[in-house]
Amino acid sequence: MASSYPLTQLPLPAPSAAPAEDARQEGFELPAHTSSVARARARLRGKLQHWGFPEELAHTAQLVISEFVTNAVLHTDTVRIACRIHLDAERLRIEVTDEGTQSCAPQPRSAAPEEVNGRGLQLVGALAQRWGVSAHGGRCGRVVWAELGTADGAL
Template identity: 30%
Template sequence: MESTTHPTQPAHEAEAPAREFDMCFTSTPRGARLARRLVSHRLHKWGHPYNTTANDTVTLLAAELTANAVRHGHVPGRDFHLRLTVDASADAGTGTGTGRPTRIRIEVTDTRTERLPALTAPTPDAEAGRGLHLVAALATRWGTTPRIAAPGKTVWAEINARPDR
């Protein structure tokens, strides 16, 4: 597992993904829940069915990242943005049959610049503070990048998965 503060190649400079889902959500628990459900639905449609490792993992990553955007990145009157991509060289939905791993990337952007995510050790009786530990454990890579056009940040995570058939 790798954590970085900046990706090797920023999302806006990366190859065009084979599949992309991009949407803004209200910065509320309801918005985070809807985002998580739509991520799972899109992955199902793209060849990673419900209740498979890839779908479950990315859905959990979406739940953690969107919950953090609502809880720690919320600015009144501002939404958060979610982007889900599947690598253009991947099998998912392309029918190439090459068996190469699919890179699935999730990005959640909020408008808070001063609150960067950090892995900290919660006390044993703490009721929160473990979400990024889940992200770090499940993701192949994860990190943050500053927003380019406005204040804020993007927290992203990637996994490598094979299409489940």
């Protein structure tokens, strides 16, 4: 697959709003391999622990990033995945950017009771305050994002 930009230079998406003084953010890239799902989860978990994020909410955040990275690996033709987390007093925003060439956006689907897969985006929709998909700044790919509220709004 040909990429429109170097693999080591996959641009990280800009946060959705200007960061507040107490906002914290982290960005990292991973290859589009199934092993990157666990790596993204571990990186997120470590950063949230460092920031003092509540453990229960961190588990939810790990589920969200797992779903987004898994979908990028399995359902796009991307070679690299960029992840960004942004935490302020009101919410944690998780963004996963792929460089895939498909024009379709991920859609929740109805899985049959016997199916093992197919419920991830439904879970994200149930757990997140908001989630969505954005174009990747005129380039190939997309940004899939979710926002989780902080427990007490006082992080």
